[in-house]
Amino acid sequence: MERFSVKAVDRIAPVIPALPAGDLRQEAFERQLQTQVGKSMPVAVLARLADGSFLVRVAEQHARMALPAGTQPGTELPMTLVSTSPRPAFQQAGAGQLIHPTLVHQDLPDLRAGGPAALAAFKAQLAPGADPAGADPRNAHVSLSDAGRSIARILAAAQGPAGEAAAIRSAAPLAGPGTPEPARLAQALQGALAQSGLFYESHVAEWADGKRALPELLREPQMQRALADGVPKGMLAETDPVAAQLVSQQLATHENGRVAWQGQVWPGQDMQWEIHKDAPEGGRQQPGDAEPGWRSGLRLRFAGLGEIAASVVISGDQLHIQLKADSGETRALLRARAGELAAALGAAGSPLASLDIHSARESDV
Template identity: 45%
Template sequence: MQARDALPVAPLAPASALAALAAVGDQRQQAAFQRALGGQLGKTLQGQVLTRLGDGSAVVQVDTLVARMRLPAGIAPGAELPLKLIALTPRPTFELGVGGARVTAEALPAAALASLESGAAATHSAPDPHAATLSRTGQLLGSVLAAAQQAGQPARAVTGAAPLLAAPGADATRLAAAIEGAISKSGLFYESHVAQWSQGQRTLAELATEPQMAGPRPGASTDPGTAQFISMQLATGEQGALAWQGQLWPGQPLQLELARTEVERDAPDERDGQKPEPTWQSRLRLRFAGLGEISANLALTGTQLHLRIEASKEAGPLLHAHAERLSAALTAAGTPLATFAIDGRADG
């Protein structure tokens, strides 16, 4: 169990504004909260009551997490509570060590955490006007990023655990579905998929195919391996880019990079009243025994597809010979090539 990063606050008076913020659910934060507790099921964690809200509920710190709970009457701010995690869904549920009462926990929105921390700062005398502080969420993310750095070489791509296909020779539809499934079920989008599940848009069986549901990730959120994965999730959301590597079929390595580039505001299309289309860029790299390394670089804006293939000089003539076949297949699929180029390299 990780040492608690206690928030140094004095007992606060009930705050109606904070209670209103806490009442606003954030499914993504709740999903992240459940995931952080995934490896603690059945364990007894130490909790501390930070404050009571105007609606009678309480803000409780559980290890490095902060949640809203409806505790029995008489438990005052500052009280230490042994909390046994007995369930994760539909809400994390704890059994109190005193009296055996059961309480559910709800993640607090970031705005509520910021209000709580601001209220705590206001209770201290002679505050330093130049002091800068991080919110609880910011502190947690900072600890995750620091732990990711401890893992040494940063993880830059999600690694597939098994080949996407059993053997070569699959048609384009099966190949596309296999790649799409690998990206979707990589775990990078697990929290958004949990939110969709809570809205009835996904089944539990679909969630079960992702790594977070295959079993609790070892350690807490500050375990270096887990922290690296969370760091990749944050980078994917912030930069709109991801990388995947693994085997297309047994013995055939594949590297895939995807990125989405938004058009800047005030672009010509937007000034004309039309919303500009984002550009999807991808790079697919394969190495074949007879052809060497082949890299396909694609850029898709709306229905405009630009393709550039980089290959060895030995493979270039073969690719040129089948270029018309590729162009015709893409046109038949509804995505004609706007530009197409094959670049030869001296290194095979």
């Protein structure tokens, strides 16, 4: 898989202070949101507090937000999650400001049922003269640059009906009819990602440095659209839904370290493929920790074997494979040929560290 990087478009001011060490609840909240970047999320407004902020419920958590003064309690606001680093940031449609939720650490058991007692108690803590320790300067509005507002509009324009980013889709099978040659199929899969447009900017930089040939660059969607429509029209992601979807995929890939592909590997054989970084233990990488490994997962359905799911994990020089199948006969066949798989991987220079074969019903893929 190719390395990818996206440079920041601008610096956001003011600087947001870091969260205190050991804020486990906030860390869990951020981990929960990591896969939702670029998606629209409902924010339920529960009450206006004495300090002018609002008590809300977002992602099943109670938090304070600095919403516009005219916001009415009892309403639900759709907001786009723009980023989770250095802390979660939301944006209302058409607004040019980021809003940061600050989790409420008090237990509010009656709020979901609409009970007033817990809400009144919480509001009393923020009344004039109350201890201001709960106030959080990080919850202030932060202005977005023009580039930041453009990115937010692109993210909103690229959302599907369920707010889910689409996978890369190949229009044609990667291999011809018959049994594909493994080496050529692997090369075709690599090309499907490399020429998807997700890594276009890094490929342009490589071309400028003489490390990539121009014909390779011309096969990517951005160049294809520019050649077909003219550069000015082809690059307007805000007004072009296809370009907006691609930019949204690039941002989500950079944020989450995850790429999904769907298509036919050969005529009539569909495959779902996903590659992502393994999350470090505890959700955060610590100084001195080894670089997170990569996990590749795919699903295939064969006429004689049924559905088979495979998960391949590469961590350092260790290769781990997990195979799942619903059919007991298929699992028995896979176990019987496990030695051949291990021998082939060893001959290819990728010795197998572990192989696990079991039913798909025993655990999630």
